[in-house]
Amino acid sequence: MTQPLLRTPLYDLHLELGARMVPFAGYDMPVQYPAGVMAEHLHTRAKAGLFDVSHMGQVRIRPKSGQVADAAHALEALVPADIVGLKPGRQRYAVFTTADGGISDDLMVTNMGDWLLLVVNAACKDADFAHVRDALGATCDVDMLADRALIAVQGPAAEAALVALDPRAAGMRFMDVAEMELAGVPCIVSRSGYTGEDGFEIGMANDGALTVARALLAHPDVAPVGLGARDSLRLEAGLCLYGSDIDLTTTPVEAALEWSIQKSRKPGGARAGGYPGAQVVADQLADGTTRRRVGLRAQGRAPVRAGAELFADEAGTQPAGRVTSGAFGPSVGGPVAMGYVAADHATVGTSLFASVRGRLLPVAVTALPFVAATFKR
């Protein structure tokens, strides 16, 4: 039996805007609007794109003690990030790890003052919710906020679009989170995103989503952007897609996500370890890994896509790794990819060869991101 596709509160708006809808993580989602992936991508980097990301999971963790520190301590048993040190009104990237150091999802964690808000991937949200509830249920009330939508506005004009609705948005810095009313709708606004651009992610009750989306789209610089451009934007920004670039078989160290493990959680830190797979991660932090996630830039114009095998030699006799995400990068003006390569091939500038339709095309290991981030720090 095929499950009927779920719809976000903006489903009718997508149709009205002429979106082409596709199934994604159980939802009927806009992959592109009439402007097309290329134009939507470039518009986001030049002005601002509006993305419906309401399919993502939002989880509320309320400590039974009323002390948010208790929830933070409890959550640190599941993620290697420093949650106890996360201040009220601040957000942070984290990963859920497994006993062998793999990644079962990546997420954003916000300290809402007296509770924690998690935003997790759509495809993982039921498993994540069960995972958190099982681990934290004794000390916290854990709820899936299924009645909440999420809209992202990304790009250099995102601030102006938000400021038109509430001037306080201008005072926020990257990863700040604030509650504000936009177009009469109570919202949780974070200065964050998945494109490498400055921008905001805005959560609200489902029944307010259309009002907020229309208010933002009323700004002349804001245009709707679908999942197609969302993927090429995040790839140019060097950001991982769960299920492609990171999964149960990749550790945070292999994935070059050490930056998401703050000092307090690393060996020697005040609250070192204590999360699933901590010993694996500690050993890799000390000794390195046999493979590493890197950026890859093809020299020709042919895109090198996910699944392409990488070789150290032009004859294709020495396997070096595999591509996990690849596309044409509209802002880069050429093919961009990321993948895992053996540690001795992971240095920036290393020449490798990618197998594309039976031919070996030269690619270079490249620093990430491909397009410099424009966050308001």
Next chain:
Amino acid sequence: MTVYYTREHEWLRVDGDVAVVGITAHAANELGELVFAEARDPGTTVEQGDSVAVVESVKAASDIYAPVTGDVLAFNDELGDDAALVNRDPEGEGWIVRMTIADASQLEGLMDRATYIALVG
């Protein structure tokens, strides 16, 4: 010159025993702006239904299937630097390959324009 269409949204313009092959406006629109195109090397023999070329958008690569059996004669070199020419003029300047027609009887299995237009609505 007669133009034929396939269910895979290729068109084929026949000139004697040679055909020029491209993708329809409908297909070009569905694929979105193309960023790359390449074809099998000239001299390669392709069977009807084999991949004779590939076009790529930001998101995905799509095979172009040979509408008939024949030998590849040429790739439209204009597409090397400007694959989006296919989007701008899919059934004209944005042609993709020129190839021989080994067996003209295969043309009988293809569609005429009216039938194709009815198919894609």
